[in-house]
Amino acid sequence: MIQSIAKENTTKIVLLVMDGVGGIPNNKENQTELEAAFTPHLDKLAEESICGLQLPVGNGITPGSGPGHLGIFGYNPLKYQVGRGVLAAGGINFELKDGDIAARGNFCTIDEQGKVTDRRAGRISTDLNQRLCKLLQEKINIPGVEVFVETVKEHRFLLVLRGKNLSGELLDTDPQETGKKPFPARTKNERVNPTAKIVDNFLNQAKQILHHEHPANMILLRGFSQKPQWPSMKECFKLNSAAIAAYPMYRGVSKLIGMDILETGETIESEFETLKNNWDNYDFFYVHIKKTDSYGEDGNFEAKKQVIEEVDRFIPMLRELEPDVIMVTGDHSTPSKLAFHSWHPVPVMIWSEDCRSDEVNHFNETSCVHGGLGPRFPAEDLLPIVLANAKRLEKFGA
Amino acid sequence: MIQSIAKENTTKIVLLVMDGVGGIPNNKENQTELEAAFTPHLDKLAEESICGLQLPVGNGITPGSGPGHLGIFGYNPLKYQVGRGVLAAGGINFELKDGDIAARGNFCTIDEQGKVTDRRAGRISTDLNQRLCKLLQEKINIPGVEVFVETVKEHRFLLVLRGKNLSGELLDTDPQETGKKPFPARTKNERVNPTAKIVDNFLNQAKQILHHEHPANMILLRGFSQKPQWPSMKECFKLNSAAIAAYPMYRGVSKLIGMDILETGETIESEFETLKNNWDNYDFFYVHIKKTDSYGEDGNFEAKKQVIEEVDRFIPMLRELEPDVIMVTGDHSTPSKLAFHSWHPVPVMIWSEDCRSDEVNHFNETSCVHGGLGPRFPAEDLLPIVLANAKRLEKFGA
Numbered sequence: 001m002i003q004s005i006a007k008e009n010t011t012k013i014v015l016l017v018m019d020g021v022g023g024i025p026n027n028k029e030n031q032t033e034l035e036a037a038f039t040p041h042l043d044k045l046a047e048e049s050i051c052g053l054q055l056p057v058g059n060g061i062t063p064g065s066g067p068g069h070l071g072i073f074g075y076n077p078l079k080y081q082v083g084r085g086v087l088a089a090g091g092i093n094f095e096l097k098d099g100d101i102a103a104r105g106n107f108c109t110i111d112e113q114g115k116v117t118d119r120r121a122g123r124i125s126t127d128l129n130q131r132l133c134k135l136l137q138e139k140i141n142i143p144g145v146e147v148f149v150e151t152v153k154e155h156r157f158l159l160v161l162r163g164k165n166l167s168g169e170l171l172d173t174d175p176q177e178t179g180k181k182p183f184p185a186r187t188k189n190e191r192v193n194p195t196a197k198i199v200d201n202f203l204n205q206a207k208q209i210l211h212h213e214h215p216a217n218m219i220l221l222r223g224f225s226q227k228p229q230w231p232s233m234k235e236c237f238k239l240n241s242a243a244i245a246a247y248p249m250y251r252g253v254s255k256l257i258g259m260d261i262l263e264t265g266e267t268i269e270s271e272f273e274t275l276k277n278n279w280d281n282y283d284f285f286y287v288h289i290k291k292t293d294s295y296g297e298d299g300n301f302e303a304k305k306q307v308i309e310e311v312d313r314f315i316p317m318l319r320e321l322e323p324d325v326i327m328v329t330g331d332h333s334t335p336s337k338l339a340f341h342s343w344h345p346v347p348v349m350i351w352s353e354d355c356r357s358d359e360v361n362h363f364n365e366t367s368c369v370h371g372g373l374g375p376r377f378p379a380e381d382l383l384p385i386v387l388a389n390a391k392r393l394e395k396f397g398a
Numbered sequence: 399m400i401q402s403i404a405k406e407n408t409t410k411i412v413l414l415v416m417d418g419v420g421g422i423p424n425n426k427e428n429q430t431e432l433e434a435a436f437t438p439h440l441d442k443l444a445e446e447s448i449c450g451l452q453l454p455v456g457n458g459i460t461p462g463s464g465p466g467h468l469g470i471f472g473y474n475p476l477k478y479q480v481g482r483g484v485l486a487a488g489g490i491n492f493e494l495k496d497g498d499i500a501a502r503g504n505f506c507t508i509d510e511q512g513k514v515t516d517r518r519a520g521r522i523s524t525d526l527n528q529r530l531c532k533l534l535q536e537k538i539n540i541p542g543v544e545v546f547v548e549t550v551k552e553h554r555f556l557l558v559l560r561g562k563n564l565s566g567e568l569l570d571t572d573p574q575e576t577g578k579k580p581f582p583a584r585t586k587n588e589r590v591n592p593t594a595k596i597v598d599n600f601l602n603q604a605k606q607i608l609h610h611e612h613p614a615n616m617i618l619l620r621g622f623s624q625k626p627q628w629p630s631m632k633e634c635f636k637l638n639s640a641a642i643a644a645y646p647m648y649r650g651v652s653k654l655i656g657m658d659i660l661e662t663g664e665t666i667e668s669e670f671e672t673l674k675n676n677w678d679n680y681d682f683f684y685v686h687i688k689k690t691d692s693y694g695e696d697g698n699f700e701a702k703k704q705v706i707e708e709v710d711r712f713i714p715m716l717r718e719l720e721p722d723v724i725m726v727t728g729d730h731s732t733p734s735k736l737a738f739h740s741w742h743p744v745p746v747m748i749w750s751e752d753c754r755s756d757e758v759n760h761f762n763e764t765s766c767v768h769g770g771l772g773p774r775f776p777a778e779d780l781l782p783i784v785l786a787n788a789k790r791l792e793k794f795g796a
Contacts, residue, residue, distance in 0.1 A: 001476065002458070052773075354735065356422045356430075356742050358767055372451075372743075374773045384458025388741035395739055396455055397462035397475065398482045398621070 002074070002384050002393070003231075006238045011324035011390040013239070013284045014275070017072065018311060019065070019250075020293030020334025022053075022346040022365060026301050033292075033301060033336060034347060034364040037308040041315035042363040045326065046349050051360035052373025053345035054382060056332050062343045065293075068331030069253050073286070074237060074383030075230070082256065083168065083225020088158045090252015094150055096227040101166045101195065103224045105149075105157040106174065107132060107216035114181045114218075119174065120155040121216040132216055133157050140205045145198055159221060161202070166226075167195045173203065174220035182220055199224075232258025233284065237387060242281070244274045245288035254286060268307075272314045279321055296334030297341075304336050325389045326351040327382065328363065345376055352389035400472070400782050400791070401629075404636045409722035409788040411637070411682045412673070415470065416709060417463070417648075418691030418732025420451075420744040420763060424699050431690075431699060431734060432745060432762040435706040439713035440761040443724065444747050449758035450771025451743035452780060454730050460741045463691075466729030467651050469777030471684070472635060473628070480654065481566065481623020486556045488650010492548055494625040499564045499593065501622045503547075503555040504572065505530060505614035512579045512616075517572065518553040519614040530614055531555050538603045543596055557619060559600075564624075565593045571601065572618035580618055597622075630656025631682065635785060640679070642672045643686035652684060666705075670712045677719055694732030695739075702734050723787045724749040725780065726761065743774055750787035 023032035056063040056071045057078065066087055067077035085102030089095075096102055107129065109118040124132075129151045136149040145163035152158055170193070171186045185199035199221070210217045233241040235258070243254035244262050251261045260282070264274040268289060275285055289311055295304035318326065329348035332341050347368045349360075358372035369375045373385075387393050421430035454461040454469045455476065464485055465475035483500030487493075494500055505527065507516040522530075527549045534547045543561040550556055568591070571581045583597035597619070608615045631639040633656070641652035642660050649659045658680070662672040666687060673683055687709055693702035716724065727746035730739050745766040747758075756770035767773045771783075785791050 001456070005459075354422055354733070354740075356763060358773075359764060370768065372767050372773050377774070381457035384456070385741070386458075388458035388460065393458060393460060393741070395460045395462055397465040397479065398485050 003236050005394040005396055006387060007392055007394050008238050009390060009392045011392065013325045013386055013390050014318060014323045015072065015286045016326065016328045017286065018289045018292040018308065018330050020296045020332055020341065021308065021330035022333025022344050023335040024337050024344060026335060026337035032365050033304045034308060035366065037305045039308060039312040039363060041312050042328065043361060045315060045351055046363040047361045048357050049349035049351040050355045050358055050373055051349045051368045051371030052377045053368050053375045054329060054348040054377045054379045055345050056379045060343050062341050063332045065249060065331055066253055069250065071379030072329060072331060072382055073257060074380060075257065076380050080230060082228060084223025085225040086227055087249065087252060088152060089160065090255065091249040092150055092152055092158060093248045094158060094160065096160065097162065098227060099166060101161040101168050101224055101226060103159045103221040105159045106220045107155045108218050108220050109215040110218040116175060116178050116180060116182060118215060119178065119220060123154045124216050126151065126153055128216065129154065129157060132213065136206055136209060139209050140202060142198055142201055147202065161198060167193055168224045168226040169193065170196060170199060170224040172222040174222050182218065228256060230257055234258055237383065239284040240282045241284040241286065242278060243286045244271050246271060247290045250288045259286065268310055268314060272317055276321060293334045296336050297339055299336050299339035301336040324352060325386050327386050348373060348377065348382065350385055350389060355389055401634050403792040403794055404785060405790055405792050406636050407788060407790045409790060411723045411784055411788050412716060412721045413470065413684045414724065414726045415684065416687045416690040416706065416728050418694045418730055418739065419728035420731025420742050421733040422735050422742060424733065424735035430763050431702045431706060433764065435703045437706060437710040437761060439710050440726065441759060443713060443749055444761040445759045446755050447747035447749040448753045448756055448771055449747045449766045449769030450775045451766050451773045452727060452746040452775045452777045453743050454777045458741050460739050461730045463647060463729055464651055467648065470727060470729060470780055471655060472778060472781030473655065474778050478628055480626055482621025483623040484625055485647065485650060486550060487558065488653060489647040490548060490550055490556060491646050491649065492556060492558065494558065495560065496625060497564060499559040499566050499622060499624060501557045501619040503557045504618045505553045506616050506618050507613040508616040514573060514576050514578060514580060516613060517576060517618065521552045522614050524549065524551055526614065527552065527555060530611065534604055534607060537607050538600060540596055540599055545600065559596060565591055566622045566624040567591065568594060568597060568622040570620040572620050580616065626654060628655055632656055635781065636790065637682040638680045639682035639684065640676060641684045642669050644669060645688045648686045657684065666708055666712060670715055674719060691732045694734050695737055697734050697737035699734040722750060723784050725784050746771060746775065746780065748783055748787060753787055
């Protein structure tokens with residue numbers, strides 16, 4: 001529907017995503033990280049914005065980073081689901097080709113009967129992982145299939161199979177508990193699948209190669225998937241879009257919907273510099289701040305608060321660029337009290353000259369409940385409002 | 399669903415629609431038109447009502463008047479879409495019969511190669527339009543088809559074709575830009591369509607007849623459509639309904655859902671007089687105020703504000719009739735700051751003795767955010783609440 005009324009314009013949009021920014025009270029004053037942080041510029045922006053709390057996927061749903069981002073990009077995260085293998089490839093900047101099969105691998109430990117005793121092989125070091133991946137890469141030989149075994153981190157690696165007519169319709173080989181043998185490669189629909197034979201061949205060779213290793217003497221595979229053919233931001237919303245993200249995983253998600261990936265550094269400052277330097281080249285900029293989530297997952301209230309304060313100091317620089325629309329939010333909540341992603345709605349604000357601001361003057365969980373977007377706004381519907389504010393939607397009906 | 403539990407009753411409902419009433423701040427005090435207007439009676443009603451902001455079609459969507467009205471009449475505006483030709487017929491009170499094909503026409507200017515140089519023929523006068531329509535009406539002859547060419551205004555006219563087995567599945571002949579030739583009549587599905595031949599015959603005759611005219615020497619046709627077969631307000635909600643609207647377009651939309659159209663004058667006073675005079679004859683009255691939208695589109699903040707104040711002065715007269723339920727809203731926002739329809743949600747209030755009023759005491763954009771209907775209530779769901787307040791819905795389930 002939005003696709004049919006989207007139109008081009010010269011207006012510019014910035015989507016600033018503080019990963020996992022939402023929180024729950026976790027200090028002596030019973031405040032969230034956003035509430036405790038000193039954020040004069042974000043609060044000024046909130047005063048001039050329409051505010052609320054957004055639901056990335058649905059009520060009670062704790063989103064992973066993929067669905068959390070797809071919603072705020074205007075894609076229904078239940079419809080656009082991406083496999084773990086494809087995300088792992090994005091996460092290490094592995095360029096998947098059409099038709100490639102990607103899977104997330106774990107090194108694991110099995111006993112003499114072949115039963116899994118540790119699904120993560122004691123979380124082996126990344127160094128050991130690299131040696132084992134190299135070993136598998138060198139020794140495994142499957143006729144007609146190119147095999148890539150790439151280190152991710154600790155016990156995690158990426159497997160990519162490249163060949164003709166491969167199918168990603170395979171179930172996990174990971175039995176999900178110890179005391180059980182890994183499953184062979186199986187199809188979802190019980191039909192005979194040549195790709196399953198190829199994967200079994202791979203697994204058998206890997207088992208022999210790793211036989212004398214310890215503790216990583218076997219592998220488990222999950223999330224077989226192929227690069228999805230999704231409509232791009234250009235096709236859906238007529239936006240020339242660019243992603244500014246220091247972490248590969250977020251570049252990966254952005255690439256799936258056709259964003260250009262801009263080279264940038266690790267710091268928040270360098271991300272905003274990248275924004276400034278590319279200002280003339282795009283309509284839509286997605287700027288991703290990772291460390292709010294990282295410190296949330298570490299349970300580090302104070303450090304998460306400080307990242308928010310650092311972002312706040314760059315808001316004037318953002319506003320000097322004179323974007324037509326600014327949206328600030330997160331892809332999900334990561335309360336430092338819980339130290340993991342959570343189901344709580346995420347503060348959001350949309351600023352434009354014509355946004356019709358509400359009475360919210362602080363960008364935080366408690367204030368945004370009273371905003372014009374309401375306390376449970378579907379993430380997927382944010383982008384249409386952003387586009388409307390950017391005068392990029394035609395009128396519907398006569 | 400609502401249809402299955404709707405029941406008859408003797409209660410009376412008034413839906414007061416101030417067209418385009420919603421606004422955004424646009425005066426020195428940073429107020430909207432509703433906020434700046436002196437509206438003691440609307441505010442008193444708000445104090446006793448359940449309030450909120452309603453979304454006519456969806457988030458970010460700027461509705462035309464058709465979809466904007468269908469939502470507040472309880473019809474899903476995405477499901478019930480009506481063509482421009484049918485709306486144009488409603489707009490000039492042309493009575494379409496079942497099977498008629500209606501299209502919106504423009505007089506345009508073409509050059510010697512037949513390319514369009516002005517899609518509106520310099521916005522010719524309505525007088526010239528009338529002469530040209532009469533000329534076409536008299537001279538065009540298509541065997542087996544009755545042709546009606548009716549003046550709308552300036553360069554706009556209505557074409558109606560009446561005959562056997564005609565199809566409205568035709569694309570616009572308007573190329574939408576100058577420098578191109580008008581399209582011939584084409585079907586949406588590329589199939590051969592006898593109606594396309596009839597339209598081409600009409601276009602060829604029109605071209606010859608207008609050959610020596612200037613600047614209106616050709617016509618463009620848009621929005622081919624047939625009167626839709628929609629369920630009536632009576633069928634959906636068991637309501638005997640009447641429309642009081644000074645402007646033809648709104649009478650047209652009302653007629654599509656089976657409302658009786660009451661004769662009324664141009665002024666707000668005469669509309670309320672019509673309401674009073676017909677009070678005993680209907681269950682549901684739709685009263686339409688046009689000028690809030692007209693002045694909004696003119697960018698005239700002060701005049702729009704004054705229309706709101708004029709409506710306010712008739713609220714006591716409305717309440718003296720002792721309706722059981724009153725709903726006040728608009729079909730969309732038309733902020734004078736933007737001078738066109740917009741995507742912003744529209745203030746709405748539903749009053750009845752049993753509505754369970756909230757803490758909102760002012761009928762405007764900022765206050766209604768905090769109302770019991772919330773800041774983003776789907777327009778389509780308003781009528782069920784109105785019916786419930788009118789004790790016109792059965793209990794659902796045992």
